[in-house]
Amino acid sequence: MEKAVKVGLLGLGVVGTGVLEILSDHQEKIRNSIGGPLTVTKALVRPDENKKRLAEKYHVELVTELESILNDPEIAIVVEIIGRIEPAKSYIKQALLAGKHVVTANKDLIAQHGSELAALAQERHCNLYYEASVAGGIPILRTIANSLVADEITEVLGIVNGTTNYMLTKMVQEHQTYEETLVEAQCLGFAESDPTNDVDGIDAAYKMIILSKFAFGMTVTMDQVSIKGIRGLSVADVVTAEQLGYTVKLIGSTIKRTEGIAVEVSPVLVPSAHPLAAIHKEMNAVFIKSSGIGESMYCGPGAGARPTATSIVADLMTIVNKIQLNTIGHCFTAYTQPTKLIPADKIMSKYFLSLEMPDESGQFLKLTQILTRLQVGFEQIVQEKSQSQNARVVLVTHETSATNIGTIEKTISEEKGFTLLSSMKVMGE
Amino acid sequence: MEKAVKVGLLGLGVVGTGVLEILSDHQEKIRNSIGGPLTVTKALVRPDENKKRLAEKYHVELVTELESILNDPEIAIVVEIIGRIEPAKSYIKQALLAGKHVVTANKDLIAQHGSELAALAQERHCNLYYEASVAGGIPILRTIANSLVADEITEVLGIVNGTTNYMLTKMVQEHQTYEETLVEAQCLGFAESDPTNDVDGIDAAYKMIILSKFAFGMTVTMDQVSIKGIRGLSVADVVTAEQLGYTVKLIGSTIKRTEGIAVEVSPVLVPSAHPLAAIHKEMNAVFIKSSGIGESMYCGPGAGARPTATSIVADLMTIVNKIQLNTIGHCFTAYTQPTKLIPADKIMSKYFLSLEMPDESGQFLKLTQILTRLQVGFEQIVQEKSQSQNARVVLVTHETSATNIGTIEKTISEEKGFTLLSSMKVMGE
Structure with missing residues (x-):
């Protein structure tokens, strides 16, 4: 039995709690798979009663200074689950500079600064994984990086925002108005009080940027994505679309043509017989067209504490395997092509x-x-x-x-x- | 640039041709990903005019003796695409004994003799991969082995036979009879002249045995699977099911309860809103319930030359990566649990x-x-x-x-x- 691999968490909200639960619940299966225990020893948080109870239960030391984790030679991997850009970005950079491997679920950060962070990771001979950043519970990045590597992808179409898909499902199935479904999504905790990122397609655009990198090796910026959300969509149009044989979905697409790729987020009428039309409520799905496999689709929960934590733990185990085999320092995706864009309106x-x-x-x-x-x-x-x-x-x-x-x-x-x-x-x- | 990795094919039918095409079409992407070229140098076949033309086009030497491949020190990996049990099984054993890594798409063989072959591979410090054996173009085995490793799977439900799904789709959508759809599937080349393996659920049962190993670590034999096919299914029942809100599908299931697992193949009424109900024609899908992710589904073509060849090439590239990192000899799935079965009728x-x-x-x-x-x-x-x-x-x-x-x-x-x-x-x- 090899020695324990120790992990430090940056943040300890519901996803962090999920990570602790999974590592505890499935410790035997995890130990068998990676040849030794995997444990969280420290978490960077502002301590409160709730977090103290959690820390006691899972034998985690709560720390308030990043240095307590970075200077701990026993900690090999840092998990960033704070979200947003700062201080997450500086924390990850400092962790990589300190020689720690990093796992993050932060789509905003990876979409906007992924290349910079990946380059730093490679320079420091560290791993940087972020499977949970796109479609939480669906191992879509790993699938594209490992299994579709011998294939030539031409289109990636995604329902990658659970909040808007929940709202659209309610509009289609129960003919609720946009406003009614938004309030319901907010009450259920799917949508934030300021729903801009979801309903205006920004969250989906971040994810399509990450998917464009994995599918086509190209680095795209937010201003290069054509973005239109579902704000104010009329239920009359949704119902008429249904009568014509279509289901309205917020679709993120990244499509390759001879001249380059086009990345877009917009509400789209999906034929009712298309597999994407059957993706209901908060579920996410990524539909891929490629020359070898043809059409394939991957679906599951796009968010939520347990699915996201499951993806994070899978990333942790990948890194542990690489540490043990001494094959660290490879990028999550090594596929790099010069970025060539065509306007979305050329499609x-x-x-x-x-x-x-x-x-x-x-x-x-x-x-x-x-x-x-x-x-x-x-x-x-x-x-x-x-x-x-x-x-x-x-x-x-x-x-x-x-x-x-x-x-x-x-x-x-x-x-x-x-x-x-x-x-x-x-x-x- | 590292030196070329050379591959020998056992068999050169449509799938083998697909492998040659993909290695040729995507050679640059493959070379970038694995750090050097990957080429087929020999193929074991009974040569005919067609195969000779193919061999010339792709610079492959046709050989008629297995030894020409096994004794070639340059060939590192052997791909078995002959099908059925013998001589495929002895060929694979001889290849492993000769120190060659092996990729196969042979579900009958892996379902019935997978444990024996995996043990031999491990003993000889070789890799044995068979992603294409289940649901051709869907990277389902790799997904379970890599991404769901930190999760606890409780149910795997699959539409894993394209022929019967094609037939059922025609029965549901066009109210054709069983006999009519069978003839159509035979004309289209989906079904063989003796359709027993497909319509009686045997092919699906092989795949559920392999999925049971990946999902639960348990080794199941054919006599332990409860199997009922769709032979003679009446279109009246299919139509009534539709009126009641269900779609009839041939479902392979492997389900875990406290006491053990139950493996079954049978026609099932799937609620029309369930994602499996939207899997039409020859498409395959695997639906997984697990404690961490919740519900996820993976779908794509279950057969066909290109999808199967794409999975084979992904396996080849995995092996090449392992050769280069010197991390060979790990099993495709290391998950092993004592086999505990409960009768399917206990579910x-x-x-x-x-x-x-x-x-x-x-x-x-x-x-x-x-x-x-x-x-x-x-x-x-x-x-x-x-x-x-x-x-x-x-x-x-x-x-x-x-x-x-x-x-x-x-x-x-x-x-x-x-x-x-x-x-x-x-x-x-």
Whole structure:
């Protein structure tokens, strides 16, 4: 039996508690797998009664100075679970400089400063793992890095934000409004009081940046991602989409074409028979198209203390194996390509448009004349019985460019009495 | 750049061709990932014109004697893609004895002789990998071995046979009969002329044996698996199940309870909102319940030359990494537990029963009396308008044991004029 590998936690909230529980509950299985015990000996926190009880139960020393962990020669691995950028970033850098391996679940940080931290880790001959940063409980980064390494990925489509997927599921299945589902998600603890990061697609964009690195080896920044959230989405559009055979989902996509990749987050109409349409509530899923395997999908909980902690412990065990085999210092993903981006609007797509127009004869003709003039064909069109003087019309176009749709949106908005209600991409079968 | 790692193929059919194509198409990505080229230098085949052309294109030497590969000191890894038990088994043993690492896609062999071959590999300090043996393109074995190692799995439910899933999809979506879908699957090359292995659940059982080893560390033999296929399944039952909110799927399950595990293959009514219900046509999926992650699912193509070849190349690259890091000789899964089995009928379940009875007054009362006497409650019951003198009745029971259902089946069959048409498990929400 080899000697114990000791771990220091930065932060001790619900995820940290989950890590302690898993290491304790499955200690025998873990010990058998890595040839010795794996234990948390110190945690950096502001101590309170609750944390003191926890510390006592799991024999963890609570410390208030980072140095207590960094200067402890017995601690080999540091787990960062504070979140946000600072002080997490400086802490991780100091840990790597002190020769500690690092595990983090921090997507904001990895998406924005991952390359810098990975370079520092390699320079210091340390490991940096962050499986839990994307789709919490789904081992998607490891799968792309290890199993799809011999394949050529062309598209990664993800439902990677549990909060918005929960809200959309409620809108689709129970016809609740956007506002109602947001309050419900907040009460259940899925959404924060300021839901901006979730509903405006920012959280999903961070994750798509990390997935772009793993799938295509390219480093993308936030300003290079086309981002549109679900804020204010109308339940009428969600219901009409359902009637046309589609389920509205907030889809993060990173797509490769000959000229480069396009990274985007936006609400998309997913055909109901598509596996992504069956991902309900707070579940996450990543759908991959590749030349070898074809289509594959990985789904599971995207957040939550236990799933996130499980991914962190898997990262810890990977590092312990590498320490024992003396093969440390390899990057989580070694795949690096020059970053070549194409605008998201270069990716052709069908579009769903909904609009209001005066419920008078001749108006429908006017709409079809606009479409014909701009050479955008449509494959589905629905006019609803109006409850006011206006009629609501919904249509699904043939494949066209975002530029074309932009022109259509503009033309419709400028037409007297016409109001464009929404415009969303439609995924092909 | 390190020196080339050379590979010998045993067999050169469509999968072998796929391996050659992938190694050629993605040679740069592969070389970057493993630090040097990976090439097939020899293939053991009965040469024909087609294979000679292929060999010339990819610079592979065709050989007719196993020894040409085993005695070649340059060849480090042997890929077995002959299939079936013999001569595949002796070839793999000879390869391991000759100090070659082995990759195979052979599920029949791994399910029945995996422990013996893994022990030999370990004794000879060689690696034995077989990711492609279960659910071709889905890296499910690696995911369980690497990412779920810190988790405690309680259930693995799989759609692991593409042929039967294709047939069932056609029965559900197009109301084709069993016989019609079988012929179609045979024409498309999904099903062999003798479809026994697929439709009787044998192929799925092999895969569940391998999954049981990875999920629970236990070695199970074919006679310990409860196996029921879809042969002769009536389209009427499939359609009624759909009306009741279920999709019929051939489900392989390996389930852990306190006393042990139960391994089973049988047609099951899956609730339509369950992610497994959305796995259509020849796609495979593995759904895992575990204490840490909760519910996760992995889906992709279960067979096909390219997906299978992609998994084989991923295995090859894993081995090359281990050779280069000098960390060879570890098992694909090191998880080993004493095998403790419980009978599949100890797993409580709801059941779907369909039967015919005379379309006369008093008969329905008789049926409910039988159920009441045997203390089996039901939550759904449907009597269909009869086209003959008989009425068709379908019911879904509350959770009960297989023993209880056995008694009910027997009692119904013995009742004058009653015919039991089918009995299937119903998956809970």
